[in-house]
Amino acid sequence: MFVARSIAADHKDLIHDVSYDFHGRRMATCSSDQSIKVSGFLTHGLLEFVCNATDVTHSGSVWRVTWAHPEFGQVLASCSFDRTSNDKQRGQSHWIKRTTLVDSRTSVTDVKFAPKHMGLMLTTCSADGVVRIYEAPDVMNLSQWSLQHEISSKLSCSSHAPMIAVGSDDSNVTYGGKVQIYEYNEVTRKYAKAETVMTVTDAVHDIAFAPNLGRSFHVLAIATKDVRIFKLVPLCASSAPTKFEVQVLAQFDSHNSQVWRVSWNITSTLLASSGDDGCVRLWKANYMDNWKCTGILKGDGSLLSGQPGALSAILGSAAAQSNCSHVLFKKSQLEYKSLVGT
Incomplete structure (x- = not known):
């Protein structure tokens, strides 16, 4: 049977995002209280979810938090109203901020890691309609990230990543095309718009x-x-x-x-x-x-x-992963x- 359990995240303001790691054993939450909290499973006969880390790393509301593939270690990225994206890595006993990406001039609204076969790459999008793609050339040194691409979508956006889908949260319904698809070109080494929905x-x-x-x-x-x-x-x-x-x-x-x-x-x-x-x-x-x-x-x-x-069986297998x-x-x-x- 599927059993629901309430988890005290201990945030002092609105919670905007929840993200599980690859194995579904840790959960990160972010909030308008400018903090990120990470919880994990402890097993003592029963599964218990406990908060084991708090990281106040932004000076504004934190909109999204996401995990890198475990091949690169325990790495979290977050984005905020303070116009920055932060990358955090777990040390021996606590989380350490490795770098702050400050290229955006407006609120960074979404952040995603690329699939692992592309290496340690990170995509961000901001309210100025710009999608930025970063890469860590040395996965052992997460303090160094290089800006690889800037894509101006001319939309106030939220994104995903080698094709990238960009969606606009503009409430103006007088025009279509709130979703645009960009594709990377190996020849030009740039992203170009492939389709508009x-x-x-x-x-x-x-x-x-x-x-x-x-x-x-x-x-x-x-x-x-x-x-x-x-x-x-x-x-x-x-x-x-x-x-x-x-x-x-x-x-x-x-x-x-x-x-x-x-x-x-x-x-x-x-x-x-x-x-x-x-x-x-x-x-x-x-x-x-x-x-x-x-x-x-x-x-x-x-x-x-x-x-x-059968819902409990579905949740217990595929969805929980x-x-x-x-x-x-x-x-x-x-x-x-x-x-x-x-």
């Missing part, structure tokens, strides 16, 4: 590529006023950048409210979404590629009545958006 006209709160396990196409999930899943099929691989046919695989308004987070499991077979309805909803495709809701978790972790009993178990902070998310707008 014109059908997305509402503010984008989160965006996530599904892990690509050898597919000839890409799958992209978008959190806006609803949940949308797109299929990006390359039309001409010889062109630079590649052109894509954008197909809508699924669109769900079951949250009946704004959707704030979307996250895939490690095998890209399950998508989790969370919204202002106080629920986490799980979506899965059948063999006909028809997407359906396979389960609903309420904010207190209990199953919504009438939902499949990824960031699918996002904690819901309905009030926090609403106030967070008003903060960004000021």
Whole structure:
């Protein structure tokens, strides 16, 4: 059975993001109290979650926190309203700030590490519409990061990373194209815009590529006023950048409210979404590629009545290995958006 448990994060203000490490054994949270807290499992017959680190490293609200692949050690990156991105590494007994990236002139709104096969690379995006890509040339010296690329998307954005999807949280619904896709060109060694998803006209709160396990196409999930899943099929691989046919695989308004987070499991077979309805909803495709809701978790972790009993098994296997178990902070998310707008 799936058992829900409340965790006292001990933050003094709104919590904006929750991120699990690769193995799902540690959880990092960040808040408007300018702090990052890391919790981990202790096992004494039962699993117990305890807070084992506090890192007050920013002078403004901390929007996002993310983990690097464990191949590079225990490394965390965070971004803040104070216009910086910080990289932290765990020492023998506590977390140490290794570097501060200060290239942005406005609030840094999102930060993501690249897949491990690309090396230790970090992507940030900021409210000025600029996506920046950094690389640590020496993984043993995390105090040195080089700025590799700057991409001006002309959007107030949030991102992901070798193709990069950029989503705008601009609430102006008079124009489409709130999602843009950029692709790296090996010849020019620059990123160029490959596609614009014109059908997305509402503010984008989160965006996530599904892990690509050898597919000839890409799958992209978008959190806006609803949940949308797109299929990006390359039309001409010889062109630079590649052109894509954008197909809508699924669109769900079951949250009946704004959707704030979307996250895939490690095998890209399950998508989790969370919204202002106080629920986490799980979506899965059948063999006909028809997407359906396979389960609903309420904010207190209990199953919504009438939902499949197999939900606990799904959570225990695939979803627990990824960031699918996002904690819901309905009030926090609403106030967070008003903060960004000021």
